[in-house]
Amino acid sequence: MRYQQLQQCVIIFLVLYAAIGLGARFLSTETEDVYPFFSWFLFERVPPRVQTDMEVLVHAVGKDPFPSPLPFREVVALHNPARSKAWYYTTIQQLGNALEKKRADEAALLRKTFEETFIHKPVTYEVVQQTYNPIDRFLYHRIIEQRSLGVFYFPSDI
Amino acid sequence: MTYLISHLSFIQRAATKNSSLWRAEYAVRGFYLFLLFIAFGRIEGLDYTLTHLSPTFSPRWPIFWVNGFSVEGALTALFLFFLASAFIGTYFVSFRSARIIAFLGMLQYHAFLSSLGQPYHQMDLWLWVALLLIFLPIKKKATPLSKEQKISFLTIIWGVQAFILLSYTLSGIGKLYGFVVQFTQGQAHIFSPDAAALHVATLLVSMAEHVPLATLVVQYPLLGWLPFMGIVFLEVASFAIAFIPSLQRVWGGALIAFHLGTYLTMRAIFIAPIPLLGLFFLSSPFLSRPKRQQIIPTSS
Numbered sequence: 001m002r003y004q005q006l007q008q009c010v011i012i013f014l015v016l017y018a019a020i021g022l023g024a025r026f027l028s029t030e031t032e033d034v035y036p037f038f039s040w041f042l043f044e045r046v047p048p049r050v051q052t053d054m055e056v057l058v059h060a061v062g063k064d065p066f067p068s069p070l071p072f073r074e075v076v077a078l079h080n081p082a083r084s085k086a087w088y089y090t091t092i093q094q095l096g097n098a099l100e101k102k103r104a105d106e107a108a109l110l111r112k113t114f115e116e117t118f119i120h121k122p123v124t125y126e127v128v129q130q131t132y133n134p135i136d137r138f139l140y141h142r143i144i145e146q147r148s149l150g151v152f153y154f155p156s157d158i
Numbered sequence: 159m160t161y162l163i164s165h166l167s168f169i170q171r172a173a174t175k176n177s178s179l180w181r182a183e184y185a186v187r188g189f190y191l192f193l194l195f196i197a198f199g200r201i202e203g204l205d206y207t208l209t210h211l212s213p214t215f216s217p218r219w220p221i222f223w224v225n226g227f228s229v230e231g232a233l234t235a236l237f238l239f240f241l242a243s244a245f246i247g248t249y250f251v252s253f254r255s256a257r258i259i260a261f262l263g264m265l266q267y268h269a270f271l272s273s274l275g276q277p278y279h280q281m282d283l284w285l286w287v288a289l290l291l292i293f294l295p296i297k298k299k300a301t302p303l304s305k306e307q308k309i310s311f312l313t314i315i316w317g318v319q320a321f322i323l324l325s326y327t328l329s330g331i332g333k334l335y336g337f338v339v340q341f342t343q344g345q346a347h348i349f350s351p352d353a354a355a356l357h358v359a360t361l362l363v364s365m366a367e368h369v370p371l372a373t374l375v376v377q378y379p380l381l382g383w384l385p386f387m388g389i390v391f392l393e394v395a396s397f398a399i400a401f402i403p404s405l406q407r408v409w410g411g412a413l414i415a416f417h418l419g420t421y422l423t424m425r426a427i428f429i430a431p432i433p434l435l436g437l438f439f440l441s442s443p444f445l446s447r448p449k450r451q452q453i454i455p456t457s458s
């Protein structure tokens with residue numbers, strides 16, 4: 001192959017990659033990419049100033065209640081460094097959404113997954129939905145609104 | 159296309175300089191050596207990978223065969239093949255067949271990373287660079303490369319550079335697209351003064367993490383916003399740098415600094431492109447004044 005043809009092939013490859021990556025991003029409804037092509041749309045949207053997500057607050061470890069509930073990841077006694085924080089966050093969001101939409105079977109399954117994966121001591125915990133400004137929450141731990149989705153015990157009978 | 163190719167005359171010029179060819183050759187050798195380093199590191203962590211495998215593991219098409227075996231056995235074989243293929247690529251780098259094997263090993267490993275239930279793009283560039291390097295010209299034994307082959311060799315190296323830069327430009331286009339959507343919907347967007355602070359605070363709050371410069375960026379949003387605007391420009395303009403060899407070194411350095419900065423401010427760990435930026439840009443074979451960057455200046 002002459003180098004001029006090779007240069008043409010390289011440019012065609014680049015155009016095709018961009019077309020497939022972007023096409024999948026805009027046209028596909030199921031997944032963001034057509035493996036192994038990717039649109040490279042990373043952090044393309046700025047997060048909103050008011051956000052809502054789910055959190056797990058721990059009320060007690062064993063028979064020792066805390067003066068005020070603590071976010072799960074701040075309870076050192078429960079900290080399990082072997083488990084991914086991204087995985088924890090995703091699981092908690094799914095659990096909170098299932099509880100909020102009152103999908104009992106799905107919530108029970110997700111509770112089981114959460115407890116088996118992340119909890120290794122008897123715990124009283126509460127799943128809450130929180131609304132906050134991320135900057136205020138980061139700097140001052142300030143929450144605009146908090147709604148309880150249920151208080152649970154581990155080990156439980158599910 | 160003719161217009162783009164007409165701006166690639168610097169490849170022909172570089173093909174006449176031994177120093178350019180040496181830098182290109184060592185970028186290729188460095189690529190496979192880094193690949194071996196990565197593969198070896200993953201074998202070292204294999205036990206951890208197997209015991210902490212995500213329950214959402216769902217094999218992508220290149221590793222369809224995993225379903226026919228025990229997951230532990232299949233993944234052990236996959237990681238061993240990745241290591242062996244990277245070694246073959248490193249040791250027999252001048253053979254196209256070795257580079258094909260190295261690519262297949264990389265494809266298996268990449269498919270595994272992409273099968274864990276959530277997007278994972280750290281190694282995307284490595285996969286596609288491994289594919290492009292297959293097409294380096296085949297060298298006949300004991301005969302020097304012809305001028306045509308030298309230009310072909312450097313064309314592939316240019317293709318690698320252009321592909322890496324394209325990924326950044328696509329990322330920049332994504333941010334501009336996001337701006338249009340968010341601006342029209344009255345939401346915070348990339349040109350909002352608190353854009354960087356919102357990115358940093360959101361990511362670190364959700365992951366319950368902290369990094370050295372995060373508080374500074376969140377407390378004083380303009381400190382983050384100005385570099386953020388620079389990043390958007392850096393990303394959008396990246397592909398053009400494939401056609402401006404004199405800027406390739408400084409662009410590679412800026413992109414490395416960008417990855418360091420996103421870690422120090424928002425703990426976004428995207429380190430896999432750094433060796434590629436170092437190998438293919440910091441000592442780009444197309445630099446117009448390469449002697450200034452050489453440790454031991456040589457004649458061309």
